[in-house]
């Protein structure tokens with residue numbers, strides 16, 4: 001604290017506030033099913049990656065999360081496929097989201113890890129509730145590591161997203177939402 | 180057995196499955212007692228898919244797999260032999276392996292410390308001399324091992340039943356097709372490896388919904404998958420209306436539902452009008468270089484198979500596995516109303532990395548619980564299962580009439596197979612037919628060798644190809 005001027009402390013707090021507000025706004029777009037607005041927050045070069053989490057022996061934790069270089073993940077894609085998902089939901093014929101589920105993204109534990117030019121690396125935790133038809137409930141809990149990039153149009157764009165879902169065997173029949 | 184009879188009235192299993200009329204009671208998809216009986220009658224007897232040797236390339240490598248509801252370990256021992264063991268300690272039943280995969284010298288039980296060599300032998304028991312005082316013979320207390328295991332061109336299969344026929348006999352006329360699935364795209368045996376790891380996820384439906392309909396339910400595609408083309412996930416991108424599947428240029432062919440009703444296997448398979456393999460058609464418009472690889476591979480395969488008539492590319496191996504050149508689908512029973520679905524993706528072992536990457540990414544966006552195509556299958560299987568459990572609902576049998584009584588044989592085009600129009604429910608009836616035999620059988624002797632099934636009366640023995 002002593003080495004930091006009050007000016008830079010204020011800057012840091014403002015940035016955190018701005019990032020938090022952006023992440024909450026993003027969550028709200030998804031919960032309100034404004035998928036076209038959401039996809040607009042996605043950078044053209046995004047890597048959207050949700051690895052599978054393995055049960056591995058102590059000392060080999062570097063193998064816990066599957067690699068996007070050679071292994072299978074739940075999601076490992078770019079904007080092209082994400083945009084395809086949005087178009088598919090928007091047909092109204094995508095039966096696993098027709099009628100829509102009630103989905104709520106709770107985002108917390110927001111922490112800025114690094115500021116690098118116009119990019120910010122940020123951690124956040126999520127708790128996603130899905131209630132489908134009458135009584136189907138799926139819970140998704142985990143952590144994200146994002147790279148957000150400043151953008152004139154939307155303030156920020158999501159340039160990279162690593163999603164660590166805290167499950168091994170996926171307990172939901174499908175993942176029909178975004179994280 | 181008494182409880183069983185009571186839970187679905189005084190009806191026999193046979194009366195619940197009327198395949199001549201195509202009427203099948205919902206009971207067999209939802210009844211808890213019938214489900215428990217399946218675990219015994221089907222899952223301890225049938226040959227089941229375990230994995231692939233590429234998952235355990237080195238001595239000491241292991242990966243967990245599953246047979247029915249129970250977890251097994253596929254392991255390569257120090258002498259390079261493959262084994263499949265039940266994952267349970269002989270002392271008090273603890274899981275001896277709680278990792279998904281890895282490499283080990285021994286499996287040491289975390290409860291009291293019994294340890295087992297990778298060949299299954301019990302090699303370590305704490306207090307052995309002091310407390311057992313020589314009363315226990317360790318050689319009798321190894322890990323429970325499957326009765327038979329088969330490494331079929333790199334794929335590993337097993338059964339708990341000594342009396343089961345060999346895996347090749349179990350496959351029957353599908354042996355050749357199954358062999359080709361594990362070839363690389365240039366037609367070389369043992370030519371693939373699996374991407375790691377396999378997808379594992381739970382679908383709230385009876386295992387027979389996916390297990391008995393997949394590759395036998397062409398009628399579902401147009402409706403279930405109506406929303407998929409707009410996403411253009413296929414290798415050709417937006418071309419061809421965004422179709423999710425690669426473009427193909429096969430020789431002139433006729434597509435059938437093809438099955439061996441005696442064994443329960445079957446798939447959507449083509450009979451080609453000429454021998455050999457058709458030339459490759461470019462389809463990877465979204466990624467450069469991929470077509471060049473596959474085209475070159477295809478030319479090598481064409482050379483190898485130029486005089487041979489090929490039938491079909493995929494096979495459903497009864498009861499719960501579907502094998503295809505780029506994907507293996509397994510539906511494990513988890514409870515009467517839940518399936519644990521597994522999905523493995525084979526790829527040419529020798530393919531360059533960029534081809535492996537492109538194929539891997541295509542498979543991830545295509546299928547599994549996050550794939551764009553199959554999410555809608557899951558919704559349908561889930562709620563079809565859910566809406567079948569009601570007391571009143573169960574009074575109304577499922578309709579399996581599509582194409583019933585219209586099957587035929589074509590011994591020249593597809594020896595040993597029974598055929599039907601490409602949109603039929605012949606394969607589903609075939610699987611149910613074999614299911615009934617397994618459920619009623621006292622042992623393998625009652626169900627193998629099989630009794631030939633002839634297509635229902637009233638149908639010509641052979642319809643003209645291309646006209647059905």
Ligand code: FES
Pocket residue numbers: 268269270271272273288289290291292293
């Ligand atoms: S249960 Fe394994 S050592 Fe006791």
Ligand SMILES: [Fe+2]
Pocket residue numbers: 399400403404553556
């Ligand atoms: Fe489907």
